[in-house]
Amino acid sequence: MMIECRELTKTYLVEKKPVFAVDNVNLSISRGEFVVILGHSGSGKTTLLSLIGGLTTPDRGQVLVDGEENWQQSDNDLSTMRNSRIGFIFQFASLIPTLTVMENILLPMTFSLNPAGNRAMAREILAEVGLADRENSFPSQLSGGQQRRVAIARSFINQPDIILADEPTGDLDEETERDILDLFSRYNAKGTTFVVVTHNSNLAATQKGARVFSMSQGVLSAQAA
Ligand SMILES: Nc1ncnc2c1ncn2[C@@H]1O[C@H](COP(=O)(O)OP(=O)(O)OP(=O)(O)O)[C@@H](O)[C@H]1O
Ligand SMILES: [Mg+2]
Numbered sequence: 307m308m309i310e311c312r313e314l315t316k317t318y319l320v321e322k323k324p325v326f327a328v329d330n331v332n333l334s335i336s337r338g339e340f341v342v343i344l345g346h347s348g349s350g351k352t353t354l355l356s357l358i359g360g361l362t363t364p365d366r367g368q369v370l371v372d373g374e375e376n377w378q379q380s381d382n383d384l385s386t387m388r389n390s391r392i393g394f395i396f397q398f399a400s401l402i403p404t405l406t407v408m409e410n411i412l413l414p415m416t417f418s419l420n421p422a423g424n425r426a427m428a429r430e431i432l433a434e435v436g437l438a439d440r441e442n443s444f445p446s447q448l449s450g451g452q453q454r455r456v457a458i459a460r461s462f463i464n465q466p467d468i469i470l471a472d473e474p475t476g477d478l479d480e481e482t483e484r485d486i487l488d489l490f491s492r493y494n495a496k497g498t499t500f501v502v503v504t505h506n507s508n509l510a511a512t513q514k515g516a517r518v519f520s521m522s523q524g525v526l527s528a529q530a531a
Pocket of ligand 1: 318319320325326327345346347348349350351352353354397505
């Protein structure tokens with residue numbers, strides 16, 4: 307078992323009332339799976355992803371990655387785990403405005419010892435997301451969808467075991483969305499595990515072999531195939 311969420315719960319106080327953003331979620335994900343979690347705005351998708359990725363602490367429950375509990379590790383081990391094994395695609399493209407496309411993509415590789423190899427790989431991935439000619443552009447020179455594709459490229463650079471993707475095709479037209487989902491499928495076929503959260507039910511319908519869940523008011527439930 308690669309990822310296991312046990313009774314995972316996160317509440318926020320909103321105007322003095324508790325909101326169950328993630329409510330007692332139990333979820334097991336095996337290596338190589340493609341999981342899609344569908345839910346309306348505010349249903350807890352982003353919160354669940356950040357709990358799985360160790361970016362948010364749960365109020366209750368656990369997240370185990372390969373049997374190791376996220377929050378029992380030292381900060382250092384947790385960061386190393388995140389950096390080397392998990393690729394994040396954030397809901398809002400999180401590029402650094404003062405860095406070029408190439409520099410943004412290479413950010414997760416800051417401590418790597420093979421800069422030339424990394425550049426070559428970054429170029430390959432940039433071509434895969436259809437931005438081969440934009441490596442020297444700055445984020446402000448790109449459209450929203452192009453920025454999102456850079457963020458997707460960045461999530462692949464350290465060859466993570468698992469990609470956590472938050473509304474990855476949000477600003478993309480249908481054709482580009484298809485390209486990105488095909489890219490996900492290719493990486494998935496090579497063994498990368500995917501957890502994709504979205505409100506786009508199309509995405510679940512078109513992703514072959516995906517295990518689909520729905521989320522509502524923090525509660526996760528399996529969807530019939
Ligand atoms: N930092 C926070 N402080 C207070 N409330 C929060 C915080 N983050 C999330 N929430 C609340 O938790 C609930 C779930 O939010 P979350 O961002 O996980 O939803 P979502 O499914 O990702 O929505 P969207 O599709 O709009 O991105 C919402 O009611 C939201 O207001
Ligand atoms: Mg969200």
